[in-house]
Structure formats: structure tokens, C-alpha cells
Amino acid sequence: MIISMRQHATKEEIEHVCDRIVNDFGYKVHSIVGEERVVIGVVGVGDVTQCLESLEATPGVERAMRISAPYKFVSKEFQKDRSRIAVRNLEIGGDEFIVMAGPCSVESEKQIMESAEGVAAAGAKILRGGAFKPRTSPYDFQGMEGAGLKLLAKAREATGLAIITEIMSDADVGLVAEYADIMQVGARNMQNFALLKSLGRCGRPVMLKRGLSSTIKELLMSAEYIVAHGNPNVMLCERGIRTFETATRNTCDISAVPVLNELTHLPVVLDPSHAAGKRSLVPPLSRAAVAIGADALIVEVHPNPEKAISDGAQSLTVEQFRRMMEDLKPYVALWNESRVGEPALVG
Amino acid sequence: MIISMRQHATKEEIEHVCDRIVNDFGYKVHSIVGEERVVIGVVGVGDVTQCLESLEATPGVERAMRISAPYKFVSKEFQKDRSRIAVRNLEIGGDEFIVMAGPCSVESEKQIMESAEGVAAAGAKILRGGAFKPRTSPYDFQGMEGAGLKLLAKAREATGLAIITEIMSDADVGLVAEYADIMQVGARNMQNFALLKSLGRCGRPVMLKRGLSSTIKELLMSAEYIVAHGNPNVMLCERGIRTFETATRNTCDISAVPVLNELTHLPVVLDPSHAAGKRSLVPPLSRAAVAIGADALIVEVHPNPEKAISDGAQSLTVEQFRRMMEDLKPYVALWNESRVGEPALVG
């Protein structure tokens, strides 16, 4: 941590800051007397957040800057090898590029079975489908809940696909974990810390979606919550962030994929459907995701998008999905060759 | 709702859209044949969200635009008179400008009692203090929880101040409601729909903070959740949004105050502390909040900010708060005169 003092900080203020660092927090200080101001280096082990916040509030201090990353377990420094997360007989983050696909919501037995069969035939390995739906309006369909979970299980039995479905409240963790192979945390819950703690204790693999206005660092801190509470099986999902641009539903921050590959050992999934919000953009974004080194895709597919209860405009038909999977094959072949997500550079 | 067809939409596509509007959704259609494209007006009562999403996914449709507001109970159309929310012997949204103040977290009996006495003496009417703390890092102080709630109750008894404190999980609603006069929903939980529903059923007044990247319309939709589930006692809080600017912790969207005053009858609170993230900006922002017509302020005050466990840099000392309250007096006098929040214009 580096403390930058105000330009005209007094000797007493500087001494008081140093005194607090040493005596209140047990770190060592290292002052640099510049031409314009004094900068104080703080040396020591342990989490410095409280020291940092405290010193920022201390007279004479202009800014306190953290140098080391605030997360630990999820960092590349902590674990060099990529995490491989076992999901039934699959691995996310391993040697195979994985595609998850299915409808936004589970709507009926017919709809989810048709979806499951369609995406399985096209090469998807995991079925997505929401039983609990976070909806902006209280008047919109809120999901089939328990009944939806049962239909997902039925689709799994019929097709062999693993199941990913959303969990919205810590009260439902037990119920959802009975059915889901992967527990999905939606963007709006990325900092629902009560939920993150429950998922830490639950142990089931988790896919954590990045919040609409969350930084990459905050995404990693939320993953750290789950891991620190006991569950190392976390994958991260870039699904678009909120910006001023309205041509797409969100702005796909595709650079987040290589940035995360540099910072963490956790697998990275890309969701082109929510990022774009528009069907025709899903195939090109999916190609880009494979090329840039994501570990997996999660794609919305519906047997009849115009009858979908939610997200129809961004859902592919089964046939469109099949063609997209075909189109992706040579890119996946290149992915296999080089496991391209590895930082390709620096020499 | 207005459906704009693609420029080269076929006759069949247009007919199919009209057919769906009439037969699947029961609305009337009204087509406008323009020089470049066809636009279809949809006329009828009821919530149009599903119709809108469905048509957006229909071939030939370029865009479906909602004309009417998606919220109902919280709108000025539904209730012309401002809501006055009773909190013990006070009213938020009434004839008195209310100041809530206190520390970020409840840290100890001494700290919360000193805070309460200090802010009460300076003219605050409600004590803030977090017992459950949403923290970005799992390694930061997470709050005193139940013990913190008891200390807040003790401070209330000693000073007569009402209590506002944060609720983070639907599992804790019952516990927090035993102690709190106002249940605060933090920015990160603005779209925690499970929590919003519980608060709707709970009935206790709620202060709903705007999410970091939530639009004003989404804030109103989240308020609608609480009201639609049975609790009309909702106040809204602008606390800064996330933008590219880093000179302040967040960007205080002060225009949200008059915009909300035009759209809703619910009271509006401004939080200058989180908006600015810096102590010296709190007094000028507070003056602006009074002048622009907010109903209340919520301000962070700590007896010893540099020893605060969290948010010290944006907390005023008790003495600074006292001086700020003094400084605000003539502005509050003007507020009283004109109840300036009323749309002053149009003629």
C-alpha cells in the first residue's frame, strides 16, 4: 500500500500517519520525501483493506492506493494451473470447448424437452433453462420454480445433458442444488453476499455472472467470497456490461476473457445472447469468443422464439443453433490445437 | 406499444404480426403505412411486456417500443398527491425536511451512542447504522448483525431517534423488522427480487437505494415490486451511479430528484456521502439536495472517522455535521416556504 500525503501536509500529520501504520496496524513504513509531497510505503503481510480505509480518513492524507490484489484464492499467484471444474462427466476449463444452450425460461415439458433434444443433437453438452426468473417487472412471468426444476431433471435423464439453472435467493440453495449440476448466479446477484456465502457452503459448481456495472476486479472478489466459504468450483461469465451504447442490449466486454485468463485460474464462459440481445449477433460473437480463448459458451436457444415468454429476440431457433455449431467447428479445432486462451504473448 | 417493421418486411410478415397481436394477445392493431416502412400501433389495456418481447422475436419486426410506463402503483398517474411515509412520529415526504445521519457500521456501544447523541443534538431525526454490511471483500468486517441491531435499539431509546438499517437477505427480514423503523435496501440489492417480495409482505417502511448502474425506470420498477406485494411505504434514494469519472466515488445524478418528482409520488432521499465518497463534498452536495427539492438526506457521521471500520473518508465528524446542519438552515427555510420539490415550472 502506498499513502500519498497532501502537498502541504504538516510534519505532525505525516508522523501521525506513520505512527498509526506501525502501532495500530503492525506494518512497517518507508517514507519517500519527494519535491512536492511525501509518499509513504506500507510494507507487511495480511489484508490491508481496513488500514487503507482508515488512513484515507486521516488528516493530511490525499490518497491511499492498494498495490497488491485484494483477492487471494482465485488469483494466478495462488494457483498457476487452470482450474478444471468437473460437471458430471465433463470438465469446464479443461481440454474441451463446452457449449451450454437452452431457453431463457423453462416454460413447459414440451418446450424444454424439444430444446434439450435439439441442442444435444447440435453438440451442446449442458442444458440451460431458468426455473426461477429475475424479472425487472413484478408483473412478468417469474418462473415455474420447483416444477421447472423437475422438468430440467427429466430433460437431463432423457438426453444426458448436464443442467445449469439460476439460483436467486440463499433460501433456495438447498432446493436448487438437488437438481442443478451448475448453480448460476445472475448478473443482478453478483454482489448478493448472503447468496454467495450460501453457495460457498453448498459445494455444487457455480457459474458467477458479471454484474452489469461490475469491474473485473469486483467479479473476482465475488468469486473469492464463494471460494473463501469453501467452494472452489467457480466459473466466471462475461455477459455484457452496461454502457451508453444502445445498439446492443449490453456491451460485450470481450477483453475480459484474456484479462481474466491473466489474473485467475478459474474458467471463463461467454454469454453472447445477453451481451448482444439480438439473435443475428450471436454467431459472430460466438466465433470471437472461441478465438479469444474462452472456455465455454452459454447460448439461448428456443424451439419457437417468437412464442418464448422471455428473451425471444436474442434466442436462436434450434436450426440456427445447429448451423452456428457447424460454423464454429473450425474455430474450435484451432482452439483445441493451441488451447489459445493461454497468454500467447510476451517474449 | 408501437411495432416498427423492417424496411423490406413482406406482406405476410406484417399480417402475421397483426394476427398475433389480435389473436394471441387480444389487442387492437392500427397500421401506418409510411414511405419507407410499416409501423403498427397496438391499442389495449393491460401489461404489454410479454406481447412486446414476443413480437420483437417475430420475423420482419425491427423494434417494438413501449409507449406507456411499465409501473403503475408508484406513478403520479396512479396517485397525484405525494406519499407521506410515517416513521414513528415523523413523516418522510411531508412538510418537514428530514435528515438521517450516523455511522456506516455499528461498531460498538460507545461508538453508536456517541454518534446518536451527536447527530440528534445537531438536528438529525433518524439514526443510520449498519448491522449487516455488504462488503466487496469476504475478508472485510461483515457487521455486528444481531448485536448491532440491539445497540441501535438502545440508541433509539436513549435519544428518541428513529432507526434506519440495512437488510441484505430475505432470510433476515423478520429479525431486522423487529428493530428497524426503516428497512434500507442497498444499491447492490436493488434488483434482489426475492428480498423485494419479502419486504412487500413485511409492511415496514423501506428505503430503496438506486443500483450503481440502474436507470430511474428500473428503480421505479423495483419500488413497484414492493408496493405490488403489499407495502406502499417506500422511499427512493439517489446515492450516485457508476460512470467513467473517478474524481468522486460515484457520480451523483442529482437530476434524478426532479425527474422522480415528476414521475412518482414516492419521497426521494439523497445520500451525498456515498455519491461523493469524500467528506469535503458532502456539505455542498447537501445544500444542492435541499435546493433541488429532495425530501430528506442520509449522511454518514462518525465520532472518529479515522478509526471507522468502513467509509471513514466520506464520514463527517460530529462537529462537522453540526456545522453543516447550521449551514443548511437558510436553505431548509426556503424549502419550507415553497416545498420546492413541486415541479416549479410549466406555463
Place this chain on the structure above:
Amino acid sequence: MIISMRQHATKEEIEHVCDRIVNDFGYKVHSIVGEERVVIGVVGVGDVTQCLESLEATPGVERAMRISAPYKFVSKEFQKDRSRIAVRNLEIGGDEFIVMAGPCSVESEKQIMESAEGVAAAGAKILRGGAFKPRTSPYDFQGMEGAGLKLLAKAREATGLAIITEIMSDADVGLVAEYADIMQVGARNMQNFALLKSLGRCGRPVMLKRGLSSTIKELLMSAEYIVAHGNPNVMLCERGIRTFETATRNTCDISAVPVLNELTHLPVVLDPSHAAGKRSLVPPLSRAAVAIGADALIVEVHPNPEKAISDGAQSLTVEQFRRMMEDLKPYVALWNESRVGEPALVG
């Protein structure tokens, strides 16, 4: 400047960095060996930008952080007293709160004369009106250019109001300076460096509008361009930034006013019309601007907004402006009393 080395930077990399700081750039180094990584303090006078960019590109370096501000002449450290900018017989940044008002564009003699007389009668001291108009579309009205400038001069003669008008290209600086009392740089030209340099050489007072996505620091750097090229008469204008919120045309970053008051001696103007984009929000935002300590307002007023060629929706009628000026009087009285822009806090 502080250089943070990568966690596993080699001894050679560290030495190479130190060597470059000392031998290529002539600064002193000051290393701090932390538990996790080495941090290098760079001590010396002069602009460090090039050193910083160069070291960021050097192997083993994780990040190079500037500690001192990159601007000089515009900073409070350089000049403690607020700048007072003389404009005819007025001062911006002095003891009087100044209101500039008028139409978006000069459209005709009748329109500009009516505007000028109306705003003068209501208490404005400076007339705004664009003769050169930056328009998003090439098909929109681009301004009356030279003829518009002449009409502004005529309005000045008739009313005694000073004139502020926009300058869009360095090629026009001479022409516009013949007529304008204040040269306005629009948001889209805030980093048109060729223009800024010309305005530096021109000497005429300049009002520099903040770019739609420019930070406060970048605004100050652009002001520094003008001052460094010889013209100290610069005032800054907050006119709303671009964010995800669409309820207003832009998001008024009102905190920029006290932030600028802490960082610079230059006067600060607020433009509520462009910030809000909607007539009814202009009066409440104007009250907030006075209360928070801006030095001046610039407001769009049109004799007949619905016939305005541009920006009609955010223009007040002359009568609405008159009422707003009336409504502002007690706030301006408070402003006079305390010159409230001064940092009110810290004790």
C-alpha cells in the same frame, strides 16, 4: 511517480528500471522491498509523463502511477486566489453570480433581438447564441455563421449584454474573436487541440465545456493547453456527461462544481439546459447550481421554443426564464452572503 513491479520481477528487471529512471530521465529512485513485490518511488522535478509511459512499457513493470497532478497553471497550488475573468464590465468568478442566457442558435434578427431583450429584462448579463453550430447530422441547420455574428453584435449594442458564442475551428478564431466577448468551446471540441492552441494565442476569454465522456482531470488538462499557450482567461463549464441513464439527455455531474473548486482557481459555469435536455428540469437544476457554489449559469431561452430550429425541448420561454430568475433570487442572496463555493468544510 510510483512504479509497481510485477510480483516475480527479476533482480535484473528491477535494476534496469532504476537505471533508466536515473540515467535516461535524471530522477532519483527510492525502492521499497515489500513482502510480495518491489515498489520504486521516483523523486524529482519536471513533467514525468514521458518517463511514466516509457517505464510502463519496460519488462517487469506492472504499473506506473503518477502522484502529482499533470496540470500546473490551472491548479490551486499554482494560484490560491480564484481567477476573476473580466468580460466587458462584468467579472466571472467574482462577487456577482452571473447568468448567461439566450437561444441555442441565432436564427433571425427578430428572434435574437427578442431573446436579448427578454433575458436582459429578466436579469441575465450575457447573451448566448450560436452562429456556428456543431450538429450531429450534416443535413441539419449549420448556423448563420458570419451573419449570425453580426446579429449578436447588434443585440449587444441594443441591450448592453455581453456576447458568448461558439467557435468550432481554429480557422475561424480571428473572425469569431471580432464579435464575441467570450469564445465558447463545445463539448465535442474539448480535446480539439489545434483549436485550444489557437485560443491560447488569441487572448479572448474562453468558456471550455467539458466533453461528454471527459474526466474532470482531462477538462483541466484542456484548460491547461489554453493557459500554457498564453491565455489565462478560461472558465470551465459542466454540461452533463454521457452515462447509461436515458431519462435525461446527459447526466449532470453536479459534484464537478465543488471538485473543481478544490482543484482549480478557474471559475465554474453550469449549463442545466444541455445537462437535462428537458425544460422542466432547468429551474430545479439552476437552484442546485447556485446552492452548490457555481460561479455562473448558462441557460437556453427562446421566444418561441416550439419554433426553435434546435434544442427547443430544453429551452425556456422568456416568461419561464423570468420566473426562474425570480425563484433564484433568495438562493443568489445566500450565495452572495457566503460565496458558498469556497470549501465549506474541514476542521
Place this chain on the structure above:
Amino acid sequence: MIISMRQHATKEEIEHVCDRIVNDFGYKVHSIVGEERVVIGVVGVGDVTQCLESLEATPGVERAMRISAPYKFVSKEFQKDRSRIAVRNLEIGGDEFIVMAGPCSVESEKQIMESAEGVAAAGAKILRGGAFKPRTSPYDFQGMEGAGLKLLAKAREATGLAIITEIMSDADVGLVAEYADIMQVGARNMQNFALLKSLGRCGRPVMLKRGLSSTIKELLMSAEYIVAHGNPNVMLCERGIRTFETATRNTCDISAVPVLNELTHLPVVLDPSHAAGKRSLVPPLSRAAVAIGADALIVEVHPNPEKAISDGAQSLTVEQFRRMMEDLKPYVALWNESRVGEPALVG
């Protein structure tokens, strides 16, 4: 255009609006009387901007929405076939994927010659290098100007590479056009309309970079300026937008590529260097750009990045660039096969 009236608009207000549409602007009206409000469709040919702005300012109107695109010449509706822009013996937007590469600034003869030879050997076809540099600080290196242009010409002669270089002011258009094969408009000048008009008259191919906070629609409007003033040879460049995320210098809005491919016939270039701001992210982003269907890349390469005067941290060495070009080959082969930028979907 659609006019949505306020919920309680009076009959007189509605009639006045209709009257203005018909009599002031010469369009036809088509009213839709909904349950809650009246919506008025406006039918006719021609640019509707002024009508729209005017009606928005008219009493009783809530919102005026444009249905048709505000640009014309650059739209796919105007020209179905992709534009191919001839640059010496090359075509941008044609059958070959083009890579432009070189240093941020021209710094010396040695530096630009080494760069040119290095990037040519690796497969680049166009040399980038700034002679006029837009710098945030007036104290930073502002470019070699005329002397830099001459060095670029010399490098072209030696290597056969075409030249792209930045133009910052309409005053310099003639000078720069003597040397440049492509005139580059930087992000900060995207809405420097005086410059855009000059480039329209100049005729030389232009690469227009998207502004930091400009929407895709605004980018197209700026391109329309150039085309409408006589120059159809425009290519667009996505170079990252400004968001809240700080892990990268800007946020690469990669979806802009397929969005632009749907809306316009103009070629699209991606600049991974400015988008990322960090060397190690350039190769993965470049792969993604090829996969998603961009027409070209523009990449910063410097013989010795740590000695670069600007942008060293995001510049590749010549050797790193060579390896990246090698790595891109199979992706370019796939690009060639399918000219993947074509909308792959819809069926």
C-alpha cells in the same frame, strides 16, 4: 416519426400538433387513440430532424421518436454491396484481410524505417505512424509534423507500404493529403465537423475512429458528413469506448463490428492496441477481430517499446508482431473462405 402525447394532453394540444405536422412541415398524420394516450404517426419523405426537435418542444408532447435512420449514403439500404476502398494497389473491404501496423508516433528516421521494414516483413500492408499527435497534456510531445510526414513518405518508398497518418485540423488537410494514402481521424475528432467537411472535399480515403463515448449511430452520422460532402472513401474504426472498467484502457466494443456490418456498406477496422492499452491483450483481441468479421486491423508496433515516446505499453515489438501474424494465419484462412463478416444468420 412517432409522436407520443402526454397522458392528459388536451384535444387542442393534439390538434395543434397535427396542424403543425401538416402545415409547417408538409407531412401526413395518422393518429392512434389508445386507452391511455394518443400517438401520432408522421408519414412522409425527407429529413425529419427539425420537425422532430420542434414537436418535442410543443405543449402536450411527451416524446418524439424517429423510426427511420438519420443517415442515408452510408446505409445498407442505400448500397447493398460492401464498399471496397482502393488504397494504392490494395482494397480495404475487399477479398483480403488487411493489417496496418507501426508506431504511435514518428520519432526519427531510424525508428520509422525499422518499424516499416519490420512490419512489412511480417505481412502488414499499410504503415501507421503519427506526425501530428493529439496529446492530453500540452507538455507532451506533439509530433514531428511536416518532418514526420516526409519520413513516412521515405518509408513508403523503401518498403512499398501504403501510409496512414492522423489529421487533426482542417487547416492541415492539404498538407497531410500530399503524403498520406489514408487520412486518419482520431477518436477525439470524430465530431470535429469542420474537419469532417474538409475531408469530404478532399477525396483521399479516410479512416474515421469512433469517439470514446460515441454511439454507433453517431459514428455513422460522422461518416455521413464526409460522404455527403463528396468523399465516399470512408472506413470506420472501432478502438474501444470509455466505460467504468479500468482493467483495460478502453472497452473494446467488439459487437460494433457485426452491428456495423448489418447497418452499413463501409469497411470496418479494429484497433486492438488502443482498445486494450496493454500489449499482451493485442494478439487475442486480433484473433477475435478476424473471427468476428472485421475487414482490417490497425496495430501499434515499435522497434523498442520501452523507448517509445508514447503508447509503449500497448506496442508490440517487431518480433512479437511477427509471431502474432503467424498465429493469425489460420484465422485469416477461415476469413478468406467465408468472408465471415457477412451476416451469417437469419433463416
